[in-house]
Amino acid sequence: MRQHDILVECSQLVKEYKGTRNKPVRAVHDLSFSIRQGETFGLVGESGCGKSTLGQLMVRLLEPTSGTVRYTNFQDGRGNRKQEKAMRKENQIIFQDPYSSINPRKRIGWLVEEPLIIHGIGKDAQERKAMVCSILKEVGLDDSYLDRWPRELSGGQRQRVAIAIALILNPSFVVCDEVVSALDVSVQAQVLNLLQELQEKFGLTYLFISHNLQVVSYLSDRIGVMYLGGLVEMGDTEQIYHHCLHPYTKALFSASVDAFDSVKEDLLLSGDIPSPSRSPSGCPFHTRCISCMKRCIEENPRMVEVSPGHFCACHLIQGMNT
Amino acid sequence: MGKERKAILEIEHLHLDYRIGGRFCHAVHDVSLTIHSGEILALVGESGCGKTQTALACMGLQPESAHIGKGKIYFEGRELLSQSKQQWNTLRGKGISMIFQEPMTALNPLVKVGKQIEENGRNHGLGKIQARESTLSMMEKVGLPDVGRLYSCYPHQLSGGMRQRIIIAMALINDPPLLIADEPTTALDVTIQKQIMSLMKTLNKELGTAIMLISHDLGVVSHLCDYVHIMYAGTIVENGPVHMILNKPLHPYTKGLLGSIPSYGKKDQRLDSIAGIVPSLENRPQVGCQFYNRCTQRMASCKNISPHATMRDGHMVACHLYPEEA
Numbered sequence: 166m167r168q169h170d171i172l173v174e175c176s177q178l179v180k181e182y183k184g185t186r187n188k189p190v191r192a193v194h195d196l197s198f199s200i201r202q203g204e205t206f207g208l209v210g211e212s213g214c215g216k217s218t219l220g221q222l223m224v225r226l227l228e229p230t231s232g233t234v235r236y237t238n239f240q241d242g243r244g245n246r247k248q249e250k251a252m253r254k255e256n257q258i259i260f261q262d263p264y265s266s267i268n269p270r271k272r273i274g275w276l277v278e279e280p281l282i283i284h285g286i287g288k289d290a291q292e293r294k295a296m297v298c299s300i301l302k303e304v305g306l307d308d309s310y311l312d313r314w315p316r317e318l319s320g321g322q323r324q325r326v327a328i329a330i331a332l333i334l335n336p337s338f339v340v341c342d343e344v345v346s347a348l349d350v351s352v353q354a355q356v357l358n359l360l361q362e363l364q365e366k367f368g369l370t371y372l373f374i375s376h377n378l379q380v381v382s383y384l385s386d387r388i389g390v391m392y393l394g395g396l397v398e399m400g401d402t403e404q405i406y407h408h409c410l411h412p413y414t415k416a417l418f419s420a421s422v423d424a425f426d427s428v429k430e431d432l433l434l435s436g437d438i439p440s441p442s443r444s445p446s447g448c449p450f451h452t453r454c455i456s457c458m459k460r461c462i463e464e465n466p467r468m469v470e471v472s473p474g475h476f477c478a479c480h481l482i483q484g485m486n487t
Numbered sequence: 488m489g490k491e492r493k494a495i496l497e498i499e500h501l502h503l504d505y506r507i508g509g510r511f512c513h514a515v516h517d518v519s520l521t522i523h524s525g526e527i528l529a530l531v532g533e534s535g536c537g538k539t540q541t542a543l544a545c546m547g548l549q550p551e552s553a554h555i556g557k558g559k560i561y562f563e564g565r566e567l568l569s570q571s572k573q574q575w576n577t578l579r580g581k582g583i584s585m586i587f588q589e590p591m592t593a594l595n596p597l598v599k600v601g602k603q604i605e606e607n608g609r610n611h612g613l614g615k616i617q618a619r620e621s622t623l624s625m626m627e628k629v630g631l632p633d634v635g636r637l638y639s640c641y642p643h644q645l646s647g648g649m650r651q652r653i654i655i656a657m658a659l660i661n662d663p664p665l666l667i668a669d670e671p672t673t674a675l676d677v678t679i680q681k682q683i684m685s686l687m688k689t690l691n692k693e694l695g696t697a698i699m700l701i702s703h704d705l706g707v708v709s710h711l712c713d714y715v716h717i718m719y720a721g722t723i724v725e726n727g728p729v730h731m732i733l734n735k736p737l738h739p740y741t742k743g744l745l746g747s748i749p750s751y752g753k754k755d756q757r758l759d760s761i762a763g764i765v766p767s768l769e770n771r772p773q774v775g776c777q778f779y780n781r782c783t784q785r786m787a788s789c790k791n792i793s794p795h796a797t798m799r800d801g802h803m804v805a806c807h808l809y810p811e812e813a
Binding site: 211355 | 533534646647676677678680681682684685704705706709723747748749751754757758759761762765766
């Protein structure tokens with residue numbers, strides 16, 4: 166991995182919440198990875214594994230308990246309000262539910278214009294309006310939407326508005342947090358196509374969070390698999406899709422139902438994901454793993470590079486190497 | 488196949504309308520389908536296509552404002568729509584059971600889950616001891632561990648997957664011949680979804696319960712069902728055996744639905760999405776094909792003439808591209 170094309174880098178990121186009886190709940194636990202300029206990094210995992218927390222940490226909507234998020238081509242602006250504002254312009258996030266992420270009492274034109282006003286972009290209202298119209302056109306809406314209310318729009322149109330709001334400041338890094346999971350299949354395909362077009366046009370870098378493996382493997386260049394607050398496997402989409410090593414990744418891909426691909430070995434995971442407030446000892450996955458060994462209960466495996474760019478945290482793989 | 492099986496549920500030309508702005512709008516328009524015993528049939532379509540409305544009509548649970556204009560529903564040869572309230576009550580939960588989408592909201596949060604399962608048995612004539620016994624055995628059948636303890640748990644103490652299993656146990660305690668499952672796995676994670684799907688398949692095999700599955704996910708459908716009906720804007724546009732629909736779709740809407748599914752194999756190419764959205768009830772065309780506005784292969788005749796269902800390659804399709812053979 167060349168150092169200079171990295172855009173965002175996390176190292177040893179930890180986010181803890183206060184739980185009951187002062188027991189910390191570890192939402193994200195000792196997580197290190199980096200996202201390259203211009204790529205789509207897909208993040209998959211079951212609900213409750215800390216995907217969204219990680220996404221919000223990466224755009225500094227949440228402060229990490231320890232560890233750092235570093236951006237290579239702009240300041241993170243910690244402690245400096247001016248720099249922090251500049252950082253906010255480069256980082257944007259699109260949320261899952263377009264019904265609750267948009268203010269229902271403001272017109273579309275106002276909503277899309279607001280970031281411009283906050284950041285003091287554009288000389289006057291006229292110029293800002295022109296910018297709003299051009300971004301609306303980019304996301305497949307037109308001028309007639311300027312004076313409409315969010316309630317008049319369908320889910321897909323609202324998500325387009327949310328994308329327009331995120332992109333009007335011309336950011337370099339966009340976190341897409343389950344952006345298509347609230348949409349119908351045909352509309353989901355429209356939004357996925359739109360995200361790809363915009364990425365090519367504006368050279369965007371995406372962190373694409375989803376629990377839908379088909380969507381992630383379709384869109385991403387690299388995939389990270391999360392379980393209980395940590396990454397268990399990471400690599401190119403091809404490596405993960407065809408040669409995944411971690412038992413959890415295998416189970417996840419076997420559980421995902423693909424309409425076109427019915428010949429898959431059946432690995433049925435029993436039980437549910439443990440609560441992050443009572444995470445098990447050793448490897449977090451050992452309670453559900455089919456190939457659990459004695460070592461897994463005692464010792465948490467570290468991430469090792471199995472082949473170039475392909476990382477995996479499992480004692481089975483480490484056992485094979487040493 | 489080939490063997491003649493008993494029809495459990497027959498829907499004939501069902502019309503379900505809502506009155507909006509002084510005129511009747513069709514939520515379900517001329518839907519006919521048959522479910523045979525032991526079969527798993529799927530109704531597939533986007534939201535707002537009338538899948539749930541069709542299912543609710545079979546249970547007599549459609550909203551007060553809904554108006555069933557024409558059509559008949561037969562369950563084991565008995566006509567349902569002319570039934571009295573009492574007759575509906577004896578049918579629901581015993582003849583036909585239903586599983587709803589949200590396992591979080593379908594259970595009563597103040598009643599122990601065991602009691603909730605038992606209630607359905609008691610309502611249909613099981614004695615106290617008998618009901619408790621069959622509750623526990625049903626809970627075991629749906630794969631719940633440690634049933635004695637779980638019996639007296641409250642819903643908030645259980646995970647989503649376990650709650651969905653409780654609901655399935657509740658639906659099946661009276662051994663109904665037909666189970667209607669309305670998006671049973673949509674709210675669940677992929678690994679849990681897989682567990683629930685294989686459970687439903689096992690129960691279908693072991694108990695012989697016919698299942699009407701409502702889903703928008705063709706992936707789920709392809710793994711679970713024998714027969715598929717594709718619904719669009721209140722009408723059935725295509726139906727046939729699942730492998731036929733997936734491998735040789737005929738209707739442009741079915742093709743669009745399949746083309747919209749992203750997968751690793753389609754990487755580096757755009758998805759063939761369908762432009763636009765499902766029209767809302769009051770904006771649906773009165774005549775002609777409902778899919779006209781979004782169709783890429785529309786012709787002049789599509790606008791004014793409603794297509795009729797025709798048989799093609801072993802499955803039924805309603806589209807002018809496939810005219811009736813002379």
